[in-house]
Structure formats: structure tokens, C-alpha cells
Amino acid sequence: VGLSLWPFIILRDDELKTDATLINHEKIHLKQQLELLVVPFYLFYLLEFAIRCIIYRDSYKAYQNLSFEREAYHNEDNPEYLKDRKAFSFIKYLWC
Numbered sequence: 001v002g003l004s005l006w007p008f009i010i011l012r013d014d015e016l017k018t019d020a021t022l023i024n025h026e027k028i029h030l031k032q033q034l035e036l037l038v039v040p041f042y043l044f045y046l047l048e049f050a051i052r053c054i055i056y057r058d059s060y061k062a063y064q065n066l067s068f069e070r071e072a073y074h075n076e077d078n079p080e081y082l083k084d085r086k087a088f089s090f091i092k093y094l095w096c
Contacts, residue, residue, distance in 0.1 A: 001016055002023075003026075004026045004029035004030050006033040009026040009030070020079065022076070024077075024078075024079060024082075025072045025076035027082060028071060028075060028076065029072055031082055031085065041068075048066055049063065049066060052066060067091065067094045068093075070093040071089055071093045074093070
């Protein structure tokens with residue numbers, strides 16, 4: 001329902017603009033993109049996705065287990081997360 005493409009958050013419909021959890025999730029992705037200088041973020045995302053597709057043999061399960069997605073889903077309910085987030089925090093979600 002949402003997609004972050006630096007520097008934009010694209011939503012399926014306008015009603016989602018009031019979904020604080022979704023917006024926070026997408027803002028976490030914007031922060032990840034910024035700290036990896038945008039293009040390397042997308043390259044890393046695709047590489048990790050390809051590897052996880054091989055591991056899980058299921059594209060949706062691979063998506064759910066991406067480090068970037070795991071960080072965003074784990075912290076989307078915390079509106080203060082981005083204020084306290086340390087740089088490259090997605091790394092700790094690579095191995096979990």
C-alpha cells in the first residue's frame with residue numbers, strides 16, 4: 001500500500017496519508033535510503049531479495065525477511081524511533 005522512492009512516499013490512495021504507522025514505516029525506509037546514498041540502497045535491497053528468494057523459495061517470505069523490511073516493521077509503531085535510531089541499524093536485522 002506504500003512505497004518509498006527517495007525522497008517520496010507513494011501511497012495507493014489518499015486515505016492512507018493519515019495512517020501514522022504506515023507513514024512511519026515508509027519514513028524508516030527513507031532514512032535507510034539516505035544513509036546508503038540512495039542507489040546503493042536499491043542495489044543492496046535487490047541483492048538481498050535475490051539471495052533470500054533462493055533461501056526461502058518464496059518471494060513473499062523473502063520480502064518479509066529483508067533486513068530493511070524487518071527493521072521497518074519492527075519499529076513502525078514507535079513514532080520516536082527515527083529520533084533515537086543509530087545509523088545502519090538495519091544491519092542487526094540481517095542475521096535474525
